[in-house]
Amino acid sequence: MVVHTLWKLGNLLARRNRLISTTATRRFEPENFYAYTSGRWIHDENRQLSLRYRSFNADALKKVVAHAAGGNSVLKMEKLAEGSYNKVFVLTLDNGQELIARIPTVLAGPGKLVTASEVATMDYARSLGVPVPRVLAWCADASSTPVQSEYIVMEKASGVELGRLWDQMSSDQKDETVREVVNIEKRIMKPFFKAYGSVFYQGDVDSGVVHDRFVVGPNVSLPFWDEERRHMDIDRGPWTDPLSYLKAISSRERKWILNYATSNPHPTLFEPPTHIQDQQAHISLLNRYDAVLPHIIPTKDSILLRSTLWHTDLHFGNIFLSQDDLAEGNIKITAIIDWQHACVLPLYLQARAPRFLPLPDQIPPSPDEEEEEAFDQQAAALANAELANRHELYHTTTAFLNPDYHHALSFSTRDLIITPVQFSGRTWSGGYVPLQNTLIRIVDNWDYLGHRHFPCPIAFSQSEREAHAEDAQEWQVGEDLQVGEDLQVMIQDRIGVQEGGWVSHEGYEDALRRNEELKEQFLQQMPHGKDKDTYLRAWPYRPVV
Known part of the structure; x- marks a missing residue:
């Protein structure tokens, strides 16, 4: 199988902790502020760069920062760091202070909600004695500020x-x-709060569960806003019980699949096989998950909820x-x-x-x-x-x-009841086989979950189990649900790129070379009679377009 041949390509290197990308100090050119300048992609680069491009009024931002710090002017503005979700600048004032300004990209989600929630969350964390930089100025409405973007101005982390x-x-x-x-x-x-969602100040969202100056409003985490989901009419909370929250996740995935999911006839090594890309199979599996969901919530343990x-x-x-x-x-x-x-x-x-x-x-x-x-x-x-x-x-x-x-880290049924939640919201992007795997485990461990007095509401036939075993072997899913992910990690490490094919400017040419070398090794293992162009479509990093 394709996956098995890839394991022969080399060693599985140790996972690395990857810090946020930083850039060298550049002279002031607004375009360098707006564009992503901290690295390259060896695949699909133009799209990646466009998603991270964010224009704003740099002069207006300087005025906001100077006013927030009690200074007269900004002497220097440098891009400190940038990633998928933000551009981070350090500004030096005439009074010697250095402040941080953050501008979100479109990938961060809905700018108004994400910005308002982050500011309120930081304030709430500070009220608990957590060392968090103090926010000095912010705006969550790009249309109402000369900066022409949402922004947060805060103390520089000491x-x-x-x-x-x-x-x-x-x-x-x-x-x-x-x-x-x-x-x-x-x-x-x-x-x-006795609610689930994200933290806001009172008045920044239309409704929510109030706690002092704060309120729990809609969930701003990325899975509820990613790509087409941003424009979908889905339940984003807040929720007052765990079942409502968990059903919102599977409902979100179900609605996205029905409206946007399309099968890729030539999946890459990082994507599920074609026969797994079937809408009705995913909907059926999510329906099974919903049937068992009320019984895998630890309702008898108030600490966990x-x-x-x-x-x-x-x-x-x-x-x-x-x-x-x-x-x-x-x-x-x-x-x-x-x-x-x-x-x-x-x-x-x-x-x-x-x-x-x-x-x-x-x-x-x-x-x-x-x-x-x-x-x-x-x-x-x-x-x-x-x-x-x-x-x-x-x-x-x-x-x-x-x-x-x-207790929440170590209770006995933790892995059995948390893992299906993790995959129920992304079955189409690689979660189908892992979710099916966890549901089979739940069926087989029903008594262990404390439900001896009634039967499990779902079942898997012998033929379904055999088909799943084949899928799991091809997709490299084991009991720990890690091996399939390790294939992607291995390839990325061998090439020298991070997720999506990102690489530093300095490493770009070497990454292109290693990608071609690894692709040639992959091609050498092509089964006899297989069409070369079709076979190479499985390679995840094709030339930059």
Whole structure:
């Protein structure tokens, strides 16, 4: 099979934590501010660049920043960073202050709601004692400001990104950083609204569940606004019970499939096989999911259902440490940034270890790789042991300081009831086989879920199970639901690109070369009698168009 041949192409490299893309300081040219200048794509580049292009009135933004900081003028404006969702600028004023201004791209979702929610969320987090930069000025209505764009002006995060310090830190300092993160997570666990959605100020949304100055309004997370979903009439909350929220997810996917899903007759290696791209099969599977959904919500455990705001993207670039404290052997977290798209959900769906603590690599090398990898197995084992120990530290510290959150991380049926939720909202983009896999597991473990007194409302015939086993093998889905994703990671690592084919300017030519080399290796394994052009359509990174 196609997937199996790809495993022979090379080693599966360790997953990398990828920080937000940064750009070198450029002289002031408005076009450099508007355009994406921080990298290239080896595939579909023009579309990627257009999605990240955002014009605005830079002079008007400077005036807003100067007024917010009590200065007279901005001496310098530089693009600090940019990603898919924002352009981030640092502005230096005549009074010596440096402030951050963020402009969202179209990929961030509905600018008005996303901006208003992020500002309110940051304010609420600050009220809990979380170190979050203070917002000094903002506008969520692009049509009402001379800046001609939504914007947020905030203090520059004090300290240094954890990612710049981590490799130089001692093991004890890293452990203390983990403990400090748990302390901050404990603050966020303060009892919240009895609703699910996103945080806004009162008055910024038409309706919602009120809590002091704040209100829970519609969910601004990307799955509810991505691509055509932005224009669809769907339920985005707020919701007052978990079943309504979870049904909104499957309903959203069902409606999108019926209105927009089209089958690709020549799927790439990163896409499901053609026979899985069948609308009615997806609708039928989502209907089965909805039938079992009321029975996989932990309704008897109020802790797991409590409304919880959470920062789900705590990677190295979003955590800042005091360098002065670090020099004295102490750890002080000075800022947690990037609260965009944060939302309030049931605790059991929020709980996860921070992204800066990756799980040890659990995928063993294939027999063909063992000999060539023998030389660095000891180093890999030591690295994995350190990661495992730090994960254990995170869990033991959480159990002591934040027991409710630890309960949500470790309750016995966690994987069985959370995994189907994760795939129910994206069956068309690779989630069909994993969702079917989890539903079969639910059927087979029905008694374990505590439902011995009535039968499971869904079933899978023997022929369905056999067909699923074949699909799972081809799509490389195992019990851990990770292997199919690792195929994409492996190819990206071999080429030297990130998701979507992104690569730095410096690495662009090398990535093009490696892509061609890997594509040729793929072509050499083409089955006899197969049409070359048709076979190559499966390769995910074709020439830039």
